[in-house]
Structure formats: C-alpha cells, structure tokens
Amino acid sequence: MxxxxxxxxxxxxPEACPGLRMTPQRQEVYRVxxxxxxxxxxxxxxxxxxxxxxxxxxxxxxxxxxxxxxxGLIRQVxxxxxxxxxxxxxxxxxxxxxxxxxxxxxxxxxPGVNLSDFLDLPPGAVIEDIEITLRxxxxxx
Amino acid sequence: MxxxxxxxxxxxxPEACPGLRMTPQRQEVYRVxxxxxxxxxxxxxxxxxxxxxxxxxxxxxxxxxxxxxxxGLIRQVxxxxxxxxxxxxxxxxxxxxxxxxxxxxxxxxxPGVNLSDFLDLPPGAVIEDIEITLRxxxxxx
DNA sequence: CCAATATCAAGAATAATTCCAATCTAGGAG
DNA sequence: CTCCTAGATTGGAATTATTCTTGATATTGG
Numbered sequence: 408m409x410x411x412x413x414x415x416x417x418x419x420x421p422e423a424c425p426g427l428r429m430t431p432q433r434q435e436v437y438r439v440x441x442x443x444x445x446x447x448x449x450x451x452x453x454x455x456x457x458x459x460x461x462x463x464x465x466x467x468x469x470x471x472x473x474x475x476x477x478x479g480l481i482r483q484v485x486x487x488x489x490x491x492x493x494x495x496x497x498x499x500x501x502x503x504x505x506x507x508x509x510x511x512x513x514x515x516x517x518p519g520v521n522l523s524d525f526l527d528l529p530p531g532a533v534i535e536d537i538e539i540t541l542r543x544x545x546x547x548x
Numbered sequence: 549m550x551x552x553x554x555x556x557x558x559x560x561x562p563e564a565c566p567g568l569r570m571t572p573q574r575q576e577v578y579r580v581x582x583x584x585x586x587x588x589x590x591x592x593x594x595x596x597x598x599x600x601x602x603x604x605x606x607x608x609x610x611x612x613x614x615x616x617x618x619x620g621l622i623r624q625v626x627x628x629x630x631x632x633x634x635x636x637x638x639x640x641x642x643x644x645x646x647x648x649x650x651x652x653x654x655x656x657x658x659p660g661v662n663l664s665d666f667l668d669l670p671p672g673a674v675i676e677d678i679e680i681t682l683r684x685x686x687x688x689x
Numbered sequence: 690c691c692a693a694t695a696t697c698a699a700g701a702a703t704a705a706t707t708c709c710a711a712t713c714t715a716g717g718a719g
Numbered sequence: 720c721t722c723c724t725a726g727a728t729t730g731g732a733a734t735t736a737t738t739c740t741t742g743a744t745a746t747t748g749g
Contacts, residue, residue, distance in 0.1 A: 428715080430727065449705085464729050469706070474727095487626060488737080490705060503673060515668045525661040526680070529644060529653055531687035538681040539667070546672035569746080571696065590736080605698045610737070615696095629706080631736060 424478050435460050436471040437495075440481055446492040446502075446511045486511075486540060501539030514541065568619050576601050577612040578636075581622055587633040587643075587652045627652075627681060642680030655682065 427433075439455045440447070447455070453468045472493055475481045482494045486504055492511070494502075501514040522534060568574075580596045581588070588596070594609045613634055616622045623635045627645055633652070635643075642655040663675060 467728055485626065485628060488632060491629060501667060503670060506676070512670055517666050517668055520666040525658050525666055526642060527656045527658055529686060532644060532684055533687055534682050534684040535647070536683040540679040541675050542677040543673055543675040545670060546674055569695070608697055
C-alpha cells in the first residue's frame with residue numbers, strides 16, 4: 408500500500424510557516440482538514456471546528472482557510488458553481504467527482520508525465536497552476 | 549494554418565437540434581457567441597445581445613445559455629469562483645488563463661492521447677466530463 | 690382555431706462569500 | 720511586568736451571481 412502522500416499525523420501542526428501566526432483557530436481548521444481527508448466546504452469545516460471551538464464564526468473559518476491556502480498548506484478546489492471545497496493534499500493532483508455517490512477522489516499524475524506531453528500549450532506559456540476535474544461514475548463492481 | 553474547429557460561419561444557425569425551439573433570443577445568444585470566440589460571461593453576452601434585441605432580459609440570457617449548454621451547442625466554463633463563462637467550442641478541450649492579460653485561450657489535446665496515459669484513474673471509472681484549466685503567464689516575446 | 694406547452698420578462702429570493710467596524714490577543718519594547 | 724501595536728476575530732451587513740416565481744406571450748399539434 409502506498410501512503411506516500413498521507414503520512415503526516417492527523418493532528419500534527421504545520422511546521423513553522425514564515426509569516427503565519429498559528430492561532431488556535433487556524434490550528435483547529437488545519438487539524439480538522441488533516442484529520443478527515445475528504446473535501447469539505449467552508450460550512451462543513453465550520454461545523455467540525457465548532458466541536459472544539461464552539462464560538463468560532465464562519466467568517467473566521469473563511470479567513471483561516473484563505474490564509475492557509477495563501478501559505479500553501481491546503482488547496483482550494485472548485486467544482487462547477489458549487490461551494491468551494493478545501494483539500495489538505497498539497498501535491499499537484501486532480502479530482503474525480505463520482506456523480507453517483509458525490510464522493511471526490513484525488514487523482515495523481517502518472518510519474519514522469521509532462522503537461523506538454525498531452526496538451527498543445529501556447530508557445531511561451533509558463534504554467535503556474537493546474538486544475539483538472541473529471542466527472543463520471545464508478546462502474547458497479 | 550489549422551481551422552479545423554472554427555470553420556462554422558459566425559452568423560450561422562445551429563443545425564436542427566432535437567427538442568430545441570430556436571427562438572429569436574436563443575438564436576441571437578448563439579450568434580453572439582459564435583461571432584466572437586472569446587469567453588464572455590452571461591452579463592457580457594447580455595450586453596452584446598441587447599444591440600439587436602434591446603428588450604431581452606438577463607434572466608432570458610441565462611435561460612438561453614442554460615438551454616444551449618444542455619443541448620450541447622455551447623459549453624459553460626468556470627474559473628475559480630468567478631462568473632461562469634460561455635464557450636462556443638464544443639470540442640473537448642481545456643483552457644489557459646493568462647494572468648497578465650486576463651485572456652483565455654483554448655487548449656487542445658495532442659492527437660491520440662488518452663486520459664489514462666497520464667492520470668492514475670480509479671479502477672472502473674467512467675469519465676463523462678473533463679475540465680482542465682491552467683493558469684500562468686505568456687513569456688514576453 | 691384552441692388547448693397544451695414552452696418561453697419570456699421583471700423583479701424577488703437565495704446562497705456563498707466578502708466586507709466592515711468594533712473588539713480582542715499575542716508578542717515585543719521599554 | 721505592563722503597555723502598545725499589528726494582526727486576528729466576530730457578528731452582522733453588504734455584495735454578487737444566479738435561480739426562482741409569476742404572469743404575460745408565443746408556438747405548436749390536433
């Protein structure tokens with residue numbers, strides 16, 4: 408079994424991140440995301456965080472999420488026009504959205520592949536961010 | 549030069565599409581999208597359409613766009629949390645968002661490539677829709 | 690031509706997110 | 720240790736894109 412990506416303890420703190428003050432709120436938001444590696448919306452994060460910080464406001468959750476995203480500790484993912492979701496998998500990856508269950512699975516690139524191997528990029532394009540989302544079904548097994 | 553994708557006359561009508569009633573509003577929305585192959589928002593489409601149909605409402609533009617999308621005549625594309633944009637290129641393709649100019653370029657797949665060539669898909673996944681968005685810059689030429 | 694159905698328009702309603710102003714807090718300077 | 724300040728948090732208001740609702744219109748099949 409391959410745990411390459413998921414080996415950080417669920418309740419560990421992010422290592423010191425320059426310019427980021429680790430407040431209790433940010434810590435808990437981060438902990439909650441690491442603890443259950445689904446792709447919760449800000450609202451879902453809020454619900455989960457409230458178990459330990461009952462007074463935290465949704466605005467603060469949004470702030471924390473934004474800060475963590477800005478510092479590269481988590482990723483924000485958008486599907487269609489739905490609420491943004493947040494993902495603790497910082498590695499470059501895509502998502503597969505199972506229409507039947509609603510579940511979202513991380514999709515990794517095969518090792519060694521290069522964007523320009525399969526896409527006709529405009530000449531001189533410098534890619535800073537990639538977003539790949541697939542929608543479909545898992546065949547009944 | 550390769551015009552494979554863009555050879556439909558700009559003001560042509562979509563060929564008969566089962567179950568789609570081609571009203572003047574839908575026709576004009578479609579015409580406007582075909583005429584300028586950028587990626588306008590519903591609002592931009594509304595402005596453009598109003599030149600010929602001054603009384604059309606934004607709600608109708610939304611309705612028309614949704615209908616055209618449902619019938620596969622245009623595609624809806626979402627970048628981040630911005631307004632949806634609409635794209636007359638129905639072929640499977642991705643988008644490159646130039647951070648500097650804000651321009652959006654269609655990106656084609658290299659011929660013959662297969663999703664599973666570069667992505668680790670979950671076993672049994674049947675992909676129904678692909679969305680690939682790149683963000684970056686065009687190197688100064 | 691008439692009834693059934695689909696479309697349109699205008700504005701109200703919704704939902705996610707951001708903004709704002711008023712506290713609050715942590716950490717460094719003294 | 721205490722004060723000061725920058726940054727963080729809060730709750731609620733504001734914003735924005737989009738959808739919904741309702742009544743009026745138009746179109747089509749019979």
